[in-house]
Amino acid sequence: MKTLEQIAAQLQGYDPQALSADAVGEFLSHLVSPVAGTESVGIFDSLGRVLARDLISPISVPPHDNSAMDGFAFEGAQLRKDTALELEIVGTALAGKAWQGSVGPGQCVKIMTGAIMPAGLDTVVPQEFTKAAGDNRVAIPPNILQPGDNRRHKGEDLAEGRPALQKGERIGPAAMGLVASLGIPQVEVVRRVKVAYFSTGDEILSLGEPQREGAVYDSNRYTVHGLLTRLGCEVIDMGVVKDEPAQLEAAFSDAAKRADAIITSGGVSVGEADYTKAMMKKLGDVAFWKIAMRPGRPMAVGRIGNAVLFGLPGNPVAVMVTFLAFVRPALLRMMGARETQPVYLKARSAEAMRKKPGRTEYQRGVVTRNADGSLSVKTTGNQGSGVLSSMVQANGLIVLHHTQGNVAAGDEVDVMMFDGAI
DSSP states (O other): OOOHHHHHHHSTTOOTTSBOHHHHHHHHHHHOOOOOOEEEEEGGGOTTOBBSSOEEOSSOBSSSOEESSSEEEEOGGGOBTTBOEEEEEEEEEOTTSOOOOOOOTTEEEEEOTTOBOOTTOOEEEEGGGOEEOSTTEEEEOTTSOOTTTTEEOTTSSBOTTSEEEOTTOBOOHHHHHHHHHTTOOEEEEEOOOEEEEEEEOTTEEOTTSOOOTTOEEOOHHHHHHHHHHHHTOEEEEEEEEOSOHHHHHHHHHHHHHHOSEEEEESSOSTTOSSSHHHHHHHHSEEEEEEBSEESOOEEEEEEETTEEEEEEOSSHHHHHHHIIIIIHHHHHHHTTOSOOSOOEEEEEESSOBOOOTTSEEEEEEEEEEOTTSOEEEEEOSOOOTTOTHHHHHOSEEEEEOTTOOOBOTTOEEEEEEOTTTO
16 A cells, blocks of 8 residues: 555655645545445445446347337338338237248238347338338338338347446446346445545534534535435444544544545644644644645545545535545545546536636536527636535536636536536
């Protein structure tokens, strides 16, 4: 296991006092690794979990050639350019069982969607494209089909013996249905990552405590709990820990024994009159960063025992931004997920935004679709790091990158969308 100093030595231009957002991501990719341990879960319990190994298909899907349409099945070689085709209907093929008759030249079978294609037939004309041509006869207009149209081939979706889902896949609703389509009742997944979380500070009130001057109710505890739960982690809620050395040492030590990762909020800013930073240094290998970003400049990262530590700033929006930008990708890596980085959408800014090169800014934004199908985004207004209501109003973060300057109305920007994350 590499020390933080060894990891830092691998990074070009590493400066803990002015660290770029990209450098943070690179550092964390070296710091964290997938947890060990798997378990078998039923399909209903698999949502959001990460596959521990490739899922091999025991069958072909579909298991036979079948019709993609309600219509008439026939041999496509009979089609002629610019000439209508008349066929005699000699039977009906229903979904769920094979039609047992035979079909000769000039004949067809009425067929339902999903029904097995009768032997020798390779093309289906949708019913709505045909016209009746007398008793038990149907006419197909010219130039509307090619041989092989509207026929699903055996194994076209999934082939027997081939991977249906790959190791590291996060299972979503579509994957749940895919697993069920193979007749597989359970899947082997990576065990849940255990994350211990607590807020720090004498000024933090827990719900139920009476208000007092200078104190605020703890919102971060609930926000982080929601973010971790949505991600699929096992959350160890340790509440609020006061700025008292013995309490902090006990909390960090307990968390390190019980969890794979520890998240705290508050106590990592320069000059704060508390013991959190000192206790992190005493118990672990920890780096304290000033990140070239807004909001969320101060952050602590390291290890206490075998647990990875993420010390987030105290302001509510800064907590959410640093979690989404850095902690979430790191936890996905710990979960063994193949895809860990957020996917950005491109949208045109509906307003001008001031921005100095040299830091990454995360503006809370609202993305909407225009009448022509293009995407626009505007800010929620006040971008203060304590304005938690702006995160409720937003549906994504406008990401203004490190080297980027001012944005004019109409310029294209990147947006990290919230759906699936918060």
